[in-house]
Amino acid sequence: MLLLERYDLFSPLDYRYIDGGLAKKAIPFLSENARIAYQARVEAALVKALAKQGICSEKTAREVAKAAENVSAAEVYAEEAKIRHDVRALANVLRSKVGEDAKRFIHFSATSYDIVDTASALRYKETTEKLVIPELKKLLSVWIDIALREKGTLQIGRTHGQHAEPITFGFAMCGYINRLGEMIGSLECFASRMEGKFSGAVGAYNASSLLVKDPQKLEDDIMEELGLQHAMHSTQIVEPE
Structure with a gap:
């Protein structure tokens, strides 16, 4: 049986049907971990675009992109429980994974x-x-x-x-x-x-x-x-x- 964590799920029926092929294949796209990962990709794309405009460095863009690949839903939910804002929680988690120079460009504008x-x-x-x-x-x-x-x-x-x-x-x-x-x-x-x-x-x-x-x-x-x-x-x- 496939063992899953709560953030791998995307439907109330997953506990019964997730072992099926299609449902399992959907986890990287539709699970809660996936939702957070996609939002992190957008945050990284923003910083890369800022670098293209000369507002931050390419090094900063790479640093944020690497951080975005290592964000979990569990981390974001833990932060959200403290501050009561989902997207701000994601931004805070990303900032915790980069250096001081890069922090200010996350979620910038x-x-x-x-x-x-x-x-x-x-x-x-x-x-x-x-x-x-x-x-x-x-x-x-x-x-x-x-x-x-x-x-x-x-x-x-x-x-x-x-x-x-x-x-x-x-x-x-x-x-x-x-x-x-x-x-x-x-x-x-x-x-x-x-x-x-x-x-x-x-x-x-x-x-x-x-x-x-x-x-x-x-x-x-x-x-x-x-x-x-x-x-x-x-x-x-x-x-x-």
């Missing part, structure tokens, strides 16, 4: 949902691209094999639910193959368009505009590092649609 919404977009994108779509393509391949194998297997075709004209089972399978293929294409499109933000507490770049001449370029640099699009418009959050 960010609002909480610059981190939270961007991290959510990133993990849903990667869950879709690295887990969901590959599994669906495996299923699609199985269906294609069945369709080819059964291309001569006769069955009755139906219209309005009633027996109509003869078709083959392979032909019937092609309908499902086409529909699943379209769904996979749609998922690929949606994943490629996932949006993050670094536009501040009201979406108007107020804080970051005090740091750089072009705050939207800073946002673009962060999103490019993460492989996301920037939201065309945001408030405190990315528009949920």
